[in-house]
Amino acid sequence: MYDFEFEKPGSIAEAVAALSGEDAQALGGGQTLIPTLKQRLNAPGKLVSLTGIAEMRGVCVGDGGEVIIGGATPHAVVAAGAGAYPALAALAGQIGDPAVRNRGTIGGSLANNDPAACYPAAALGSGAVIVTNAREIAADDYFQGMFTTALEEGEIITEVRFPVPQAAHYEKFVQPASRFALTGVFVARFADGVRVAVTGASEEGVFRWTDAEAALSETFAPEAIDGLNVAAEGMIGDLHGTPDYRAHLVKVITKRAVKAAQ
Amino acid sequence: MRIEVEVNGRRVGGDVEGRTLLSGFLRDTLRLTGTHVGCDTSQCGACVVHVDGVAVKSCTMLAAEADGCSISTIEGQASEDGTLNAIQQAFQDHHGLQCGFCTPGMVMSAAALLKENPKPTEAEVRHYLEGNLCRCTGYHNIVKAIMAASGQDVGAIAAE
Incomplete structure (x- = not known):
């Protein structure tokens, strides 16, 4: 790993100032960034740790009943503290392994x-709002493709606000070596409709399966999507699975998620 | 830069670079070589230590991030006179190690598990250890040792 300067500010304002310099990058829990630095795939001049900013840590429930999670909150804290949104807490408790969950942040x-x-x-499945030091971004506008987001240079996620659905479930088909999702589906049923977000499958990153959303909004049952299929085109193909396999998994895992959420 | 930490109850300090890993600081600066670095990619868990009471992979945490923190390593588990703690003794009693390379991480993960779940089921122990790899034992005796350390009867757990 190439060397870099290290800074650990105590407030969001200080962090934004520290990130305004050339070649500075934010560091959350480091569970992805540090392995990336070790492989010399990335070589920032300065890392600005966000883990010392007290106002960015913790879980609470907002006035409208939404679950609000500070941007620097570790997965383990969400797993233990987001009881007001059980599907979200369960998802956080399935990320990586226990030691990774104590460091990695939302x-x-x-x-x-x-x-x-x-x-x-x-x-994306909850229609969350990603709040940064500068603005609020709807999840539908935030995710812009593999490793690509709406964040500007130096912009920090300070908190994430999750509306709590009537029913929800995250079904994860684990790739056991990496413990990432080979395919994972988050299904959330709100009063005005169902959202279905798929991770691990598409070359474009997380996406909404809108055909399934329409069918499940009519009838919230696994059979509702029996007649639907996902095209293999654009799905990830690697040594763990072909695009056809992943396309098939999306449907199977969605049905399991709906069944568990019912 | 200079960092000050508490390691196994003792205040210590040292100079680190931005890129110095906590595992490197413990092993190379403090000479606490009980914390092992197996994969260096946060897969294997041999480097697990506790930072402010929670288990972390010390090969995937910057030493600078630990400034001001309280750290427990495998060296702090036995008593001053060398008496093993309950988990270490159970690993010895139940043959929970062969080559021993993964053992420091296994013991530290087991300690973290039993702190949050004092009487885990066998399934919970196996699940909790998913971030700790052992290439010798096949895990059976590690699981048995942790169950025994929790004070539960392990007679019914198969030894292989």
Whole structure:
């Protein structure tokens, strides 16, 4: 790993100032970034740790009943503390392994937008709002393709607001070596319709399966999507699975998620 | 830069670079080589230590991030006179190690598990250890040792 300067500000304002310099990059829990630095795939001049900012840590329930999670909150804290949104807490408790969950943060996961990460499915499936130091971004506008988001240079995710659905479930088909999702589906049923977000499958990263959403909004049951299929085109193909296999998994895992959410 | 930490109850300090990993600081600066670095890619868990009471992979945390923190390593588990703690003793009693390379991480993960779940089921122990790899034992005796350390009867658990 190439050397870099290290800074650990205590407030969002200080962090934004520290990130304004050339070649500076934010560091969440580092569970992806540090391995990336070790491989010399990335060589920032300065890392600005966000883990010392108290106002960015913790879970609470907002006035409208939404679950609000600070951007620097580790997965383990969400797993234990987001009881008001059980499907979200369960998802956080399935990321990586226990030691990874004690370091990795929701802001880091969403900023990285790994195509097989779990949190993007929760944010998109819930219609969450990603709050940064500068603005609020709807999840539908935030995810812009594999490892690509609406975040500007130096912009920090300070919190994420999740509306709580009537019923929801995240079904994860684990790739056991990496513990990422080979395919994962987050299904959320709201009063005005159902959202279905798929991670791990598409070369474009997390996406909404809108055909399934329409069918499930009519009838919230696994059989409702019997007649639907996902095209293999654009699905990820690697040594763990072909595009055809992943396209098939999307449907199977969606049905399991609906059944568990019922 | 200079960092100050508490390791196994003792205040210590040292100079680190931005890129210095916590595992490197413990092993190379403090000479606490009980914390092992197996894969260096946060897969194997041999480097697990506790930082402010929670288990972390020390090969995937910057030493600078630990400034001001309280750290427990495998060296702090036995008593001053060398008496093993309950988990270490159970690993010895139940043959929970062969080559021993993964053992420091296994013991530290087991300690973290039993702190949050004092009487885990066998399935919970196996699930909790998904971030700790052992290439010798096949895990059976590790699981048995952790169940025994939790004070549960392990007579019914198969030994292989």
